[in-house]
Amino acid sequence: MDSYLIEQIKHISHSMFQKNYFGVFHGSISAKTTVNSFIINKKETILDDGVDKSSFIELNYSKPKDYRWNEASHDVRIHEKIYRQLPSAKYISYTMPPYATAYSLSHQEVVPRDYYGHQILNKVVIYDPKDFSDWHKRATYEITTFFKKSSDHLLLIKGFGLISYDRDMTEMVKKVAILENSCKLLTIGSFIN
Secondary structure: OOHHHHHHHHHHHHHHHHOOOOOOOOOEEEEEEEOOEEEEEEOOOOOOOOOOHHHEEEEEOOOOOOOHHHHEOOOHHHHHHHHHHOOOOOEEEEEOOHHHHHHHOOOOEEOOOOHHHHHHHOOEEEEOOOOHHHHHHHHHHHHHHHHHHOOOOEEEEOOOEEEEEEOOHHHHHHHHHHHHHHHHHHHHHHHHO
């Protein structure tokens, strides 16, 4: 594995963990390494400052799946499908930013009223998975279908969290942070008005 890439992911994941975007039981981050390969955090990895090379696993989706796929994050199928279907995806994350996730519970879209949210995001659709009892089976297909039909690189899923991808890791994380801040401001603003 590329040591520089691991260091980048380590730095980003620690920052996102501190902001509570990743938790002890949820969150995943991956990076495409070749045309058919990507690295992703392992199932038991907590994406805090203790992340190192052993916290990740490299998978190749052009070869038959072996035991290593079982060691990968629970979200590995979502990441794999996005990499297969969206050539522009170089980095993917699944986060659960608290304000954005809470905002998703009672809204259908996020229309930021702050400067950066308005300028960079404009509007973010909130996807309603309807029934959580079979969401794990449907998630891979429905998330990828959404991204294929949309130019958006963010998908806020009601009560589940945020799937994001980009060609640049910093841009991906920046958009996650802007969305979270916009949702925070909308929430606080609703108490003031």
